[in-house]
Amino acid sequence: MSQFESEVGDAELDALFAQAREPNEADAGAAERFLTGHRVRVAQAQTQAQIQSRPLWVRPRIPAKWLAAALASAAVIAGVGVLRPSLAPGDLPASAAYAAYQDALGEGW
């Protein structure tokens, strides 16, 4: 009978469990693997807590990309406002009704 056909008895089962219980390197390193990530999480949480404790005007609440987008939008609006061609009276289209009112009521009717 080969070993694969022999029946597993209580003693053999106990031996298997004893072997599974034997500590190995993965067990020994489990704590440090967890703590490495845990320390990072704790540090991030502390940073967030410090930021929350600052006055509102000191908090970096607005991400830089949003600030850049807002500044760019403001620049475009200002440029359009400055460079927009002003409407001089001479630029107005000719109108017979306008001329009639002008003649009847005077300047600035």
Added chain:
Amino acid sequence: MVSSPLRGGVASATGGFPFQLSPLELFPRPPPLTYEVTLNDSSHSPDLRGWPDEALVQVFQQRGPHSEGAFEVLVTRHAPRIHRLAASMVGPGSADDVVQDVFIAVHSGLQNFRAEAALTTWLHRIALNACTRALKQRSSVPWESVAEPAAPHDLTLSGENTDLRERLARALYTLPPDQREALALRELSGLDYAEIAEITGAELGTVKSRINRARAALRVLLTRTGVTP
């Protein structure tokens, strides 16, 4: 008068008037432990490694400068056994995930932990829940689809027991959950029947019965799959 640094010297503030003592001070509990380090002294880092679990939990719950240090000692002390249990229940590849779930839960729940039960009892209950979640997630990818090692071999003679734990996890997975939990707590964590009964919430006789049935089923399964010592 019991004077313990863990109490922050509160007892000495009552002065020498016996009629002002509270019932707790008139009938004080026996002093649990005495420590030579003042816990609110941030300039001095105590070596917490030799402290019992109960004292470390108290230090953590005080949210003082040594709170995280106490938690790290607890992790260092208990993570190997949680990893060992998880490796044989969900397989070595998922054991780290279980350890992470367990200690994240411990970190968030330790503040409210009451020492009505031993810390290890609480830890094992959390670990079993984490293992159950991991096994449910795994159910979408059946274990049977994962390739077996090339041939059965004498696992107990191999230097590394990772392969054995993987096979054991596969075998335990076939058992009913209540039997699997009881057997794992007994044979892998080495807990006694009373502790297992407390963790699982079952009667003592039920625990013994579950373990016996699980062992019988496991013997048959391991014989069939050729895992023999």
